[in-house]
Amino acid sequence: MVKLRMAIMISGGAGYIGSHTVRYFLDKNEDVIVVDNLQTGHRQSLAIEHLYQIDLRDKKELDKIFRVHNVEAVIHFAANSLVSESMEKPFEYYHNNVYGLMCLLDVMKDNDVKKIVFSSTAATYGEPKNIPIIEEDDTNPTNTYGETKLAMEKMMKWFDQGYDIKYVSLRYFNAAGAHESGNIGEEHDPETHLIPLILQVPLGQREKIFMFGDDYSTEDGTCVRDYIHVMDLASAHYLALEYLRGNNPSEVFNLGNGNGYSVKQVIDVARQVTNNPIPAEVKERRAGDPAILIASSEKAKDMLGWEPQFNSLEKIINDAWRWHKNNPEGYS
């Protein structure tokens, strides 16, 4: 069988963060193949030759792909990732996230692939004791989603011990924004994330935005989050791959921009960016929301040389707005 040039396999590459990372890797002249079952991803978000529509848990098919392509490393985005859904469907979350990774690592082991960059989450920490959160802080997830991601991190630790598969786990905070071109962006159905929901108001797709609670112990009473531009996440994945290429040990890194913004502040910036009044109404708290989540990303800066380029909230919302304005119906 003829093996092709060494490739980076991106699982979940047709999803929101995955498609932006594919774009970044192509700009870096990497050979990329994508494996995605398209359960939430979009074929139209990708302009690449090799998109395989298969489920990671189909080990036989996955193995075939690894045998044809000379896979150097895996960037693993594919997962179920909605917090509230995870509380109602723990079986699906354990099956897709934990068992899915187990299948992937097994195929990597069989094909002698020794590097994986993994999408983890701030949800592994649960309710934080300290702000900003550092990687050594306790991990006590408060939902099934975060628990599955923590289990996946632990699984990779033991696969490193047993099979020498090195990993970098990237715990992202709130991914937001879109590629500057405005031709790829975020489209989830149902949408649950704050910024795309706010932007549905100026698009005429919803009347107002609900703010989930204004009685938190924060400056204006609404929850504070650390929004990180999706292209800054993409560059961190590239640096994580370079780190593994340098034969460095497995590591865990937070990725945020270090600035917290309240729900009210996000809505205010969106009003300025879109020049729209965006009516907002307070509703009861959403279960499981910590008051404040802000990352310390010092470790990623020190060890990966990562510097977020787009850390102003105006820039993040402006890029998201360009995508949504150009594509009000998303990829369809």
Ligand SMILES: NC(=O)c1ccc[n+]([C@@H]2O[C@H](COP(=O)([O-])OP(=O)(O)OC[C@H]3O[C@@H](n4cnc5c(N)ncnc54)[C@H](O)[C@@H]3O)[C@@H](O)[C@H]2O)c1
């Ligand atoms: N969006 C955020 O704010 C955020 C924050 C922290 C972590 N994450 C993590 O980042 C990753 C990507 O998130 P996203 O927002 O881009 O999600 P997304 O749903 O847009 O992308 C996930 C992709 O994985 C694919 N997929 C899922 N299960 C699969 C399977 N079994 N086999 C093959 N493909 C499969 C989906 O079709 C989709 O294209 C996820 O692992 C998520 O948990 C996201």
Ligand SMILES: O=c1ccn([C@@H]2O[C@H](COP(=O)(O)OP(=O)(O)O[C@H]3O[C@H](CO)[C@H](O)[C@H](O)[C@H]3O)[C@@H](O)[C@H]2O)c(=O)[nH]1
């Ligand atoms: O209509 C809405 C939607 C959200 N919010 C609030 O806006 C903030 C951000 O909510 P998102 O749903 O956009 O994001 P989360 O912080 O809940 O979750 C995100 O970040 C987490 C880690 O911080 C996980 O990684 C998760 O996968 C990812 O979606 C929260 O305080 C939420 O209560 C509202 O007030 N109104």
